[in-house]
Amino acid sequence: MAYDIERYLNIRGAGGPSLGPNGELAFTLDTTGTSQVWRVDEPETWPDQLTFHDERVTWASFSPTREELVYGMDQGGDEFTQLFRLSADGSEEVQLTDFPEAKHNWGGWSHDGDRFAFASNRREEAVFDVYVQGRGETGDDAELVWEGDGWYAVAGWGPDDDRLLLHEARGSFDHDVYVLDVATGERTHVTPHEGEVRYQGLDWGPDGDAVYCATDRDSDTLYLARIDLDTLSVDVVEEGGDWNVDGVALDDETGRLVYSRNVDGYTEL
Numbered sequence: 001m002a003y004d005i006e007r008y009l010n011i012r013g014a015g016g017p018s019l020g021p022n023g024e025l026a027f028t029l030d031t032t033g034t035s036q037v038w039r040v041d042e043p044e045t046w047p048d049q050l051t052f053h054d055e056r057v058t059w060a061s062f063s064p065t066r067e068e069l070v071y072g073m074d075q076g077g078d079e080f081t082q083l084f085r086l087s088a089d090g091s092e093e094v095q096l097t098d099f100p101e102a103k104h105n106w107g108g109w110s111h112d113g114d115r116f117a118f119a120s121n122r123r124e125e126a127v128f129d130v131y132v133q134g135r136g137e138t139g140d141d142a143e144l145v146w147e148g149d150g151w152y153a154v155a156g157w158g159p160d161d162d163r164l165l166l167h168e169a170r171g172s173f174d175h176d177v178y179v180l181d182v183a184t185g186e187r188t189h190v191t192p193h194e195g196e197v198r199y200q201g202l203d204w205g206p207d208g209d210a211v212y213c214a215t216d217r218d219s220d221t222l223y224l225a226r227i228d229l230d231t232l233s234v235d236v237v238e239e240g241g242d243w244n245v246d247g248v249a250l251d252d253e254t255g256r257l258v259y260s261r262n263v264d265g266y267t268e269l
Helices: none
Strands: 014-019 025-029 036-040 057-062 068-073 082-087 093-095 104-109 115-124 127-134 143-146 152-157 163-171 174-181 187-189 199-204 210-215 223-228 234-238 244-250 257-263 266-268
Touching: 014 057, 025 057, 036 057, 057 104, 068 104, 082 104, 115 152, 127 152, 127 163, 143 163, 152 199, 163 199, 174 199, 174 210, 199 244, 210 244, 223 244
Parallel strands: 104 152
Antiparallel strands: 014 025, 025 036, 057 068, 068 082, 082 093, 104 115, 115 127, 127 143, 152 163, 163 174, 174 187, 199 210, 210 223, 223 234, 244 257, 257 266
16 A cells, blocks of 8 residues: 655654653643643543744653643754743743753752753853752853863752762763762762773662663673762673663662663663
């Protein structure tokens, strides 16, 4: 059977799911032609559209404690993403950053939902600094907590919301990981190494004493590792074998891990 080309040009996609504090689900969906924020409260029910912009929304992240979310949107696909806070029913929207010539890369909510972190090149185009901002503040009130000297990203808040996990990419195959004390600005390098080593899929251990990640340190493939933050030792949790471990996620409450391997181009959980 032959199908008209329009059938394939009009394929729509959803992505970036984020669970709310009461089990609701926000995600992006481009069924209207541009990717917007949608919400669904029950499985297999029709979702409600929350944003109605001409520009695309690239991601959305629910607050862990409040009926609200933050989403990112650029202009004309320029990737200079700005941050917006949106009530969970879509009735109230607040622009949080207003630096149209700077990128803002999301770094996650604090566990109490009072603050969020992001990395931005608003100070210098080729450098990403780390900022912390309150949920109701404007971009001018964001606090610069780490002045970077390269490409930094925030990988999440520590369990007590006093530290941030930072990822530095010096190249596609050479990364580093740091822990930043938010109050003092003290940064600890937790992955000193020689040569090129990748560290990706970073996640805090539930007690805040370790970092889990995928790395190829002393290996030809990426494996699941635990980095002890006191000794800086890197211990193998699961070998990658012939295939790369390419995703890691940890549940704070249970301490259970899920990871994925890329096996022959397919994802195995």
